[in-house]
Amino acid sequence: MQTIEPIEWLHGKIRIIDQSRLPHQEVQLELAGYEEVAEAIKMLRIRGAPLIGIAGAYGLALCAQSIEIKSRPRFLRELHRIAEALASTRPTAVNLRWAIDRMLATTETKRDIAAIKSALIIEARAIHDEEREATTRLSRLGAALIKDGFTVLTHCNAGALATGGYGTALGVIKAAREQGKHIDVIATETRPLLQGARLTAWELRRDGIPVTLITDSMAGHFLSRRKIDCVITGADRIAANGDTANKIGTYTLAVLANENDVPFYAAAPLSTIDRSLPSGDRIPIEERDPEEVTCIQGVPVAAPGVRAANPAFDVTPHRYVSAIITEHGIARKPYKASIAKLFRPPQTRTKGGSSGRS
Amino acid sequence: MQTIEPIEWLHGKIRIIDQSRLPHQEVQLELAGYEEVAEAIKMLRIRGAPLIGIAGAYGLALCAQSIEIKSRPRFLRELHRIAEALASTRPTAVNLRWAIDRMLATTETKRDIAAIKSALIIEARAIHDEEREATTRLSRLGAALIKDGFTVLTHCNAGALATGGYGTALGVIKAAREQGKHIDVIATETRPLLQGARLTAWELRRDGIPVTLITDSMAGHFLSRRKIDCVITGADRIAANGDTANKIGTYTLAVLANENDVPFYAAAPLSTIDRSLPSGDRIPIEERDPEEVTCIQGVPVAAPGVRAANPAFDVTPHRYVSAIITEHGIARKPYKASIAKLFRPPQTRTKGGSSGRS
Numbered sequence: 001m002q003t004i005e006p007i008e009w010l011h012g013k014i015r016i017i018d019q020s021r022l023p024h025q026e027v028q029l030e031l032a033g034y035e036e037v038a039e040a041i042k043m044l045r046i047r048g049a050p051l052i053g054i055a056g057a058y059g060l061a062l063c064a065q066s067i068e069i070k071s072r073p074r075f076l077r078e079l080h081r082i083a084e085a086l087a088s089t090r091p092t093a094v095n096l097r098w099a100i101d102r103m104l105a106t107t108e109t110k111r112d113i114a115a116i117k118s119a120l121i122i123e124a125r126a127i128h129d130e131e132r133e134a135t136t137r138l139s140r141l142g143a144a145l146i147k148d149g150f151t152v153l154t155h156c157n158a159g160a161l162a163t164g165g166y167g168t169a170l171g172v173i174k175a176a177r178e179q180g181k182h183i184d185v186i187a188t189e190t191r192p193l194l195q196g197a198r199l200t201a202w203e204l205r206r207d208g209i210p211v212t213l214i215t216d217s218m219a220g221h222f223l224s225r226r227k228i229d230c231v232i233t234g235a236d237r238i239a240a241n242g243d244t245a246n247k248i249g250t251y252t253l254a255v256l257a258n259e260n261d262v263p264f265y266a267a268a269p270l271s272t273i274d275r276s277l278p279s280g281d282r283i284p285i286e287e288r289d290p291e292e293v294t295c296i297q298g299v300p301v302a303a304p305g306v307r308a309a310n311p312a313f314d315v316t317p318h319r320y321v322s323a324i325i326t327e328h329g330i331a332r333k334p335y336k337a338s339i340a341k342l343f344r345p346p347q348t349r350t351k352g353g354s355s356g357r358s
Numbered sequence: 359m360q361t362i363e364p365i366e367w368l369h370g371k372i373r374i375i376d377q378s379r380l381p382h383q384e385v386q387l388e389l390a391g392y393e394e395v396a397e398a399i400k401m402l403r404i405r406g407a408p409l410i411g412i413a414g415a416y417g418l419a420l421c422a423q424s425i426e427i428k429s430r431p432r433f434l435r436e437l438h439r440i441a442e443a444l445a446s447t448r449p450t451a452v453n454l455r456w457a458i459d460r461m462l463a464t465t466e467t468k469r470d471i472a473a474i475k476s477a478l479i480i481e482a483r484a485i486h487d488e489e490r491e492a493t494t495r496l497s498r499l500g501a502a503l504i505k506d507g508f509t510v511l512t513h514c515n516a517g518a519l520a521t522g523g524y525g526t527a528l529g530v531i532k533a534a535r536e537q538g539k540h541i542d543v544i545a546t547e548t549r550p551l552l553q554g555a556r557l558t559a560w561e562l563r564r565d566g567i568p569v570t571l572i573t574d575s576m577a578g579h580f581l582s583r584r585k586i587d588c589v590i591t592g593a594d595r596i597a598a599n600g601d602t603a604n605k606i607g608t609y610t611l612a613v614l615a616n617e618n619d620v621p622f623y624a625a626a627p628l629s630t631i632d633r634s635l636p637s638g639d640r641i642p643i644e645e646r647d648p649e650e651v652t653c654i655q656g657v658p659v660a661a662p663g664v665r666a667a668n669p670a671f672d673v674t675p676h677r678y679v680s681a682i683i684t685e686h687g688i689a690r691k692p693y694k695a696s697i698a699k700l701f702r703p704p705q706t707r708t709k710g711g712s713s714g715r716s
Contacts, residue, residue, distance in 0.1 A: 023661035186667075189651065191549060191573035194659050197652070201664040213651055213666040215549040217574040217607025221672040224609060249575025251582060255617050256610060293547065293571055294555070296654045301552050303381035306559040308571040309544075314579040 004160040004203065006051055007058065009125060012065070014058045018045045019161055023202040034063040034082050041089040041096075044193060048162020049236045049272050050131050053095030056086050057124035060103045064120045075113050080104065091284040092245055092313045093236040094274040099127055132164035134269040134327035139171030142232075142267050142325035146176035150229040151184040153219060153257075156247035157199035158234025158267065168234040168267040170203060172325060177209055185211045186228060188219055190247060192292040192310060216249050223260045231257045235268035235324075242318030242335025243280025248311055254320035263322035270326055273339060280315040288312050362518040362561065364409055365416065367483060370423070372416045376403045377519055381560035392421040392440050399447040399454075402551060406520020407594045407630050408489050411453030414444045415482035418461045422478045433471050438462065449642040450603055450671045451594040452632040457485055490522035492627040492685035497529030500590075500625050500683035504534035508587040509542040511577060511615075514605035515557035516592025516625065526592040526625040528561060530683060535567055543569045544586060546577055548605060550650040550668060574607050581618045589615045593626040593682075600676030600693025601638025606669055612678035621680035628684055628700060638673040646670050 008015040010030070018027045020043060029045065031037050037059030040046050046055045063082045069075040087100045106123040110116040146152060152173055159170030167174060177183050185204055190196035197213055204211040214222065222228050231253050237245040244250070244266045257264040277283060290308035294300060302308070324331040324339070328349060331338035341349055366373040368388070376385045378401060387403065389395050395417030398404050404413045421440045427433040445458045464481040468474040504510060510531055517528030525532060535541050543562055548554035555571055562569040572580065580586050589611050595603040602608070602624045615622040635641060648666035652658060660666070682689040682697070686707060689696035699707055 024658070188575075189549070189659065191547070191575055197660040197664070202661045205661065205664065211665070213660055213664050214668075215574065215606070215651055217546075217549055217610060218667065218669060218672075220610035220613060221606060221669055222667075224672070248573070248579060252575060252578035252610060252614060255578060256613055259613050259617070293573055297657055297659065299655055299657055300382070301547065301655065302555040302571055303560045303563065306555070306563065306571050307569070309576065309580075311576060311579055314576075314582070 003165065004206070005165060006161050007046060007054055007128070007164070009058055009128070014055070014062055016040060016046050016055070017161070019047060019199060020045050022198050031059070031062070033066070034059055034086060037062070038086055038089050047195070048157065049093035049095045049234065050135060050163040050168065050269055051161070052090060052093055053099035053271055054128045054131055054164055056096045057099040057103050057127045059086050060100060061120040061124040064117050070113070072113060075116070076107060079107065090286060092286045093272070095271045098271045102127065128164050131269060131271065132166060134271070135163045135168055135171050136166045137327040138168065138267060138269060138325050139166055139175040141327070141330060142172035142265070143175035143179055145230065145263070145265060145323065145325070145330070146172060146181060146183060147229070148181040150181070151186060151227060153186045153188070153222070153228045153231045153253065154200060155188045155196065155233045155250055155253055156190045157195040157203065159200060159203040161199050161203060162234060168269070169232045170200065172232055172267050173209060174207055177207070183209060185209055186222060187211050187213055188216045188249065189213060190249065191216055195247070219253055220256045223256045223262055228262055230263045230265060232265045232267060235266045235272050236313055237283050238266065238268060238273045238324060239277040239280045239283065240275045240336060240339060241279050242321055242324060242331070242333070242339060243283070244316045244318070244321055244324070245280060245283045245285070245313050246316065248314050251314040251316045254316040258320045264320055265323050265325055266321055267325040270328060270342060273326070273342070275339070275343070280317065283315055285314070286312040361523065362564070363523060364519050365404060365412055365486070365522070367416055367486070372413070372420055374398060374404050374413070375519070377405060377557060378403050380556050389417070389420070391424070392417055392444060395420070396444055396447050399444070405553070406515065407451035407453045407592065408493060408521040408526065408627055409519070410448060410451055411457035411629055412486045412489055412522055414454045415457040415461050415485045417444050418458060419478040419482040422475050428471070430471060433474070434465060437465065448644060450644045451630070453629045456629045460485065486522050489627060489629065490524060492629070493521045493526055493529050494524045495685040496526065496625060496627060496683050497524055497533040499685070499688060500530035500623070501533035501537055503588065503621070503623060503681065503683070503688070504530060504539060504541060505587070506539040508539070509544060509585060511544045511546070511580070511586045511589045511611065512558060513546045513554065513591045513608055513611055514548045515553040515561065517558060517561040519557050519561060520592060526627070527590045528558065530590055530625050531567060532565055535565070541567060543567055544580060545569050545571055546574045546607065547571060548607065549574055553605070577611055578614045581614045581620055586620055588621045588623060590623045590625060593624045593630050594671055595641050596624065596626060596631045596682060597635040597638045597641065598633045598694060598697060599637050600679055600682060600689070600691070600697060601641070602674045602676070602679055602682070603638060603641040603643070603671050604674065606672050609672040609674045612674040616678045622678055623681050623683055624679055625683040628686060631684070631697060631700070633697070633701070638675065641673055643672070644670040
């Protein structure tokens with residue numbers, strides 16, 4: 001099985017898999033400027049909260065190399081302008097802003113422009129490596145929650161394609177499978193952009209994990225008939241109290257899971273947690289083109305002129321979230337305390353409490 | 359505004375609107391034999407629980423005319439064979455079986471074949487007329503539940519297209535509008551076959567009622583943000599205790615409505631109530647071709663070979679149903695008593711209790 005590399009740094013270019021064309025075509029694109037990176041993020045050629053963080057970092061590193069300005073302050077002004085353009089492409093996933101901020105911070109201690117340029121490349125690669133490591137680690141921790149013989153429901157795509165290469169929700173499933181457990185997956189198609197049908201089903205089949213595709217509207221039926229043992233999704237932004245923004249439809253699955261006494265887990269690296277927001281009600285929800293609803297893969301499904309709404313994310317209140325799986329441990333309620341603990345140095349983190357392995 | 363006539367009896371033929379081609383093409387079909395009627399029902403050219411009951415009745419009347427057998431018992435055997443073939447086309451909506459049984463009952467007192475043949479036509483027309491009258495009446499009763507300024511969420515299509523001509527869920531909305539109330543509708547697209555996007559949005563726009571289309575996965579978001587005042591759907595079969603089978607996704611909407619303290623109403627004529635079933639767990643759930651999930655309007659959305667499930671209906675336990683709107687009144691909990699009361703003669707029905715107008 002060939003590993004999926006959703007993004008690669010090729011000194012002077014960024015190579016991505018164009019996810020908007022999967023599964024019908026496996027096309028790689030080389031992005032050479034920030035407009036191309038911004039376009040790829042906006043059009044969901046690269047998507048998934050951890051991956052767009054990595055893409056933003058590489059995008060900024062790439063663009064920095066071609067800034068010809070000799071004055072350090074003017075160079076940094078231009079760099080900040082590009083950073084802002086990249087960060088504003090998608091407002092909900094906090095990983096993008098987190099990565100851009102981390103990239104900009106690295107410039108502060110560097111005296112000359114050449115040093116800044118090379119520091120940005122080093123930092124972007126570090127972000128990629130650390131995020132890949134974080135998702136691999138959280139997947140192994142989370143696998144403890146998945147028992148042999150489980151049928152797991154997942155939504156959208158939180159797999160290798162959504163991250164630096166291992167996955168969050170699908171990473172947990174993959175790690176459970178690598179532990180020798182037999183796992184069945186039910187994947188929602190995830191309208192409007194069908195990441196479940198196009199990406200998750202494709203990725204799980206590549207990994208040899210049995211998957212059954214359903215429409216988003218069928219999840220409740222299978223939960224109520226006790227066909228699902230747990231629900232696991234990724235996350236785009238988690239507030240300090242555990243409220244979790246993720247792909248539209250996630251809130252619905254969490255409510256349905258809760259109603260049927262099935263655990264609902266969110267799996268995400270710490271870069272997805274936004275401790276500056278006390279709760280989820282201030283997470284910005286991206287509203288996308290209504291045509292994504294009125295057309296499917298370019299084919300109109302509604303009569304001309306029909307109005308549509310298209311919020312791309314929703315917020316699941318923390319009371320519906322059974323656990324948050326991170327690379328520093330599994331946080332449980334009350335989340336304010338358990339999430340704060342995830343960010344403490346390792347020696348204080350592992351002492352008791354609800355954020356350790358469980 | 360031209361009235362929608364989803365089905366018409368033209369002595370010797372049945373004329374239908376081919377709903378599988380809406381809204382892109384408005385095509386009428388003439389069905390001349392029971393295989394054509396059965397095909398039209400199976401392929402959802404005619405759909406909606408009340409309408410397939412009417413179609414089954416007309417189909418049987420039509421086929422009876424061309425049976426050449428002279429012996430009454432052998433004629434009836436052939437009629438029953440055709441009746442069975444029609445009734446088995448779709449197992450969940452009870453209206454089809456109800457209409458076929460009523461048609462067969464009408465043959466019992468008729469001595470000669472000519473009398474049976476003409477009685478079947480009279481009975482089919484009576485079923486059509488009574489069902490149209492019932493949905494018009496239940497719509498006016500139900501309109502009392504819809505206040506001026508309400509935003510109403512509906513699922514699938516329970517409009518003129520699903521009935522003898524007025525609608526159930528959409529009939530209630532239309533009747534509220536005719537009472538001068540301003541109503542906004544949010545319509546779910548209703549995957550897999552997109553009856554919401556294709557039919558409900560089209561029908562409401564024809565009626566001049568403002569409608570916003572959403573994917574099925576977005577309903578929870580709008581309910582949790584208090585953008586919806588009530589949810590109203592049709593029904594395919596209601597058990598004696600109020601458990602309600604309807605288009606896949608309805609259970610999810612009922613749970614979400616309940617979780618957000620928003621009323622959930624089912625609107626259906628009495629022909630949809632199956633008093634032979636004490637609860638919903640024995641309602642047969644039609645499983646349709648997985649290709650309806652893996653392809654959208656013929657365009658594949660998943661990789662080749664991806665497995666899919668496709669239950670066409672789900673069952674909403676009665677505890678989530680705030681009221682059942684029928685032509686004999688609005689039933690509320692406890693449903694066992696209030697539903698039984700709907701079937702009593704009028705003078706005993708209207709005395710107090712929970713099944714009167716409210």
